[in-house]
Amino acid sequence: MGIKMAPLSVTKSFRDLNRLDFRILSVIEILMAKHEFVPIEEIIRFMKYTEKKIQLSLKRLKKMNLVFIVQRHYLGTALTFIGYDALALKALVEKNVLAQLGPEIGAGKESNVHLGMADDGKEFLIKFHRLGKLDFRATRKSRTFIAEKRHLSPLYESRLSAEREHKALKALYTKGVSVPEPIVQNRHLVTMRIIHGQDLFRIRRSDFGSEEEIAILFQNIIQEVKKCVQHGYIHGDLSEYNIRLNEENYPVLIDWPQYVNTEELHAVEILTRDCQNILNFFERKFLVKIHYDMSEIIQILD
């Protein structure tokens, strides 16, 4: 419904937003802690602007797809992902992290990845977490939505996901594990340094000299996974799609929101699956037999 393409629309509409528009967006955000759809009356009561000004602004915000307006037994409004993007991007601008939003360089099931540029011209990466779909027609859900403490709110879920990813990156980067250096996180956005190089799934046999080099890459990946485990983290979705090779062909583990702690219930199974995925990839891709005894890494869990 166009919602997933948010960031581009944001840059386009960003310039047209005034102070009141942003104020209203953040008031809606605050009141969404209480309501799935915020009664417009409550916004008017909350703000010191005239009703007419608020109505005009809401109309503009709706036109730019930054908010939904819905007619229930009251007239209500809620942020769209684009509206949430606008608030988060503005926060990054105000923290002097972001000067300009660049093009999209990747999109997964649950995220969009963009380039960002800082004041000093340095580029970095912005990952927009997008969990779930926003659909204002899903009326029947609205009661459980509040009862279950917002667990059905896609914006809230997306923020939790970004917080988890940032937390893992920060912990692991600080410990010297090969992961991207995190910069800041705001709402559903995570920013980090770009890993120049390529995704593991793209490598070819011709990228390597000898079979020995292939074995070294495999060992380096296992080495990094081990370090994660030693610091209490298991990736949980490790595969050739979530490993980048930097310019020295050294592996960097990316995409962390679904990590699990090593004390968690299924830690052994999840760690085994992670390692098995990598093993399978190497054997499939290079038609080599990798001799690796998984118990070596599993025993770190004991």
Ligand SMILES: Nc1ncnc2c1ncn2[C@@H]1O[C@H](COP(=O)(O)OP(=O)(O)OP(=O)(O)O)[C@@H](O)[C@H]1O
């Ligand atoms: N720090 C980085 N430097 C360079 N490229 C990156 C970086 N982080 C991610 N990418 C690129 O963006 C793609 C998507 O990132 P990531 O794997 O984190 O999210 P995702 O796979 O879209 O998430 P999901 O698993 O929710 O679908 C990666 O496959 C990679 O190509």
Ligand SMILES: [Mg+2]
């Ligand atoms: Mg990924």
